[in-house]
Amino acid sequence: MTEKSFEDLPGGDQHLREDRISGGDIYGGIFLQMKRDTVSLPDGQEAIREYLTHPGAVAIVAVLNDGRVLLERQYRYPIAKTCIEIPAGKLDPNEAPLFCAKRELEEETGYSAKKWSFIRRIHPVISYSTEFIDIYLAEGLVPGASKLDEEEFLDVFAAPLERLIEWVESGEITDVKTTISVYWLDRYRRGLVSPSPIE
Template sequence: MTEKFFEDLPAGDKHLREERLSGEDIYGGIFLNMKRDTVSLPNGEQAIREYLTHPGAVAIVALLEDGRVLLERQYRYPIAKACIEIPAGKLDPKEDHLVCAKRELEEETGYTAKKWSLIRRIHPVISYSTEFIDIYLAEDLVPGKSHLDEEEFLDVFAAPLEQLIGWVEAGEITDVKTTISTYWLDRYRRGLVKPTLIL
């Protein structure tokens, strides 16, 4: 059997949509909230959907003058592992996304950037969270002093793109924002994609 092409699918998403009928808050945390909604399915039946609401976040692909990528290594408690990641952080209430990216880069690494571009928005856990991450490209970096939060401990270092790709392929890097950014940067270096210049 041959599968259809995307162009052969029905127009729109009405035949797939789920509509919220009612809902309740299950848990409220520092910045994550868990909800349980009753929804109407496309066939008229009902189902329960549980999900986390998240304020959103930013991540930064910061390129040094020598072409290396600025990285962090920090311990991630939920998976009990020190992970290699690009700089990132969650949005404060009503915070402009680019302002957040600039703040997080400087707080965590000490660097500021003279040139900023938007790479894209990703949704890292679409099955159970509203979280999105806007990924930025930061260039023309200027070193400075970091200002970590009291509960924040991390190593800052830099690595060439080839090493990042190797870590992703070997399973050393499993973080989704860093994995996507690594492959995007590889395509960018080959002239296959372009970010949207902001500043």
């Protein structure tokens, strides 16, 4: 059997959509809310969907003047592992993503940036969360003093892109936003993609 190509698929998405019938909150945390909805399936049957609502987040590909990428190493409790990641953080209520990116970069690393560009929005856990992450490119970095939150502990360091690719390929880096950003930066440096300049 030969699989269809994308062009052979039906137009639109109505034959795939699920419509909410009813639902409510299961649990409300500090910033995550667990919900359970009853939905109508495309064939008219009903099903239960449980998911987390998340305020959204940002991540920053911060590139030093020598070309190295600014990174963080911090302990992630849910997976009981210290992870290498690019700087990131969640949006405060009614906070614009770019403002959040600038705030998080300075708070976590002490750096500010003279040039900002938008890379793309990703949805890291589409099966059970509304979370999105807007990824930005920060260039022209200026060092300063970090201002970590009381409950925040992390190491800040820099590494060349080639090292990051090695860490992704070996499984040392497993964080999805960092993995996507590493491959994007590699394509950017080879002239295959471009960010959208902001300022």
